[in-house]
Amino acid sequence: MAQTTLKVQGMTCGHCKVSVEGALQELAGVSNAEVNLEEGTVNISYEEANVTIEAMQEAVEGQGYDIV
Secondary structure, eight states: EEEEEEEEEOOOHHHHHHHHHHHHSSSSEEEEEETTTTTTEEEEETTTTTTTTTHHHHHHHTTEEEEE
């Protein structure tokens, strides 16, 4: 199980948290995604064989947020 942290710009509220976590958890291979609104980050646990960091970035950007 691999872990990564993405810096996400534009998350400000509980809805942002739910949107980003939900989009990531829908990806095959992502087992957990946890947003920290204060830090503007999302910590992700995933299987490297099943999902790429690029796919995770695209999922977040698809919700309207920017990866920094």
